Amino acid sequence: MNGTCELTVLPQVPLLQPGWDYIRQRQEFLLSPYLPACMAFLGHLFLCAPFLVLDVLGRRWSALNRYRISVNSENPVSFSRWFECILRIFWNYLTCIVPVTALLHKFRTPNLPVLAPTCAQVLWEIAVCLLLFDAFFFFWHMSMHRVSWLYHRVHRTHHQNQDTFALVAQDASWAELLSLQILALSSAALACCHPLSEILFHLLNTWLAAEDHSGYDFPWALHRLLPMFGGAPFHQLHHQKFRGNYAPYFKHWDWLFGTYLAEEVRKTRRS
Ligand SMILES: [Zn+2]
Ligand SMILES: [Zn+2]
DSSP states (O other), X not given: OHHHHHHHHXXXXXXXXXXXXXXXXXXXXXXXTTXXXXXXXXXXXXXXXXXXXXXXXXXXXXXXXXXXXXXXXXXXXXXXXXXXXXXXXXXXXXXXXXXXXXXHHTTSOOOOOSSOOOHHHXXXXXXXXXXXXXXXXXXXXXXXXXXXXXXXXXXXGGGGOSSOOGGGGGOSOHXXXXXXXXXXXXXXXXXXXXHHHHHHHHHHHHHHHHHHHSOBOXXXXXXXXXXXXXXXXHHHHHHHHSSSOOSSSBSHHHHHTTOOOHHHHHHHOOO
């Protein structure tokens, strides 16, 4: 009977198995306590790069600026603001995020299963992670706006950028950055994700945050394809109004709590 069960497993080798085997062979790297923070910082810079290239190109090709939704789109962000932003983020990672996430890593049990997840499992687990993170972030973000002490001590740094650009996604106080890292790690832990799904979730999370702050509304942006997504216009408006649109990705929590700024989102869009 047991032999029959083992034989039935063999034809179901997931499509992602070769990629997962490649990753598993680098276990020391994968289990490094510094990996989550380093991946978050380098992933942020790497995934912001396409938007930063567009910012540079927009200085020469004004046609690109028709996709910009930023308030001061005619005044592109200066390189000095980029570097100030990168330095602030780097300092926060160096002094807080790297040591604290490395410490938290010690409490996690290493789990690197032999079998890769199926594609359907990856999609499902990433969707669950995104929904959980979206819910945690919504309530935490709304609290930071409604409790004066939290706003001034934790969230105000992020709102120094009324006109956003991709790097702003992680331009926040050390406390806010750390809280977002913990929310993302907790979402993956609660979803009981396969490690491969978790890696892909963190990368997607970083990309979506960069896109939210990019200041661009392209026809192929995710929120144009999936109506439940708020996207860059949704979050840009939050930075302009300092209220409403508290969820990072989906709109349902803002609808339910009456904090959705739908009409105003349309007004900020440029045709
Ligand atoms: Zn923001
Ligand atoms: Zn805010």
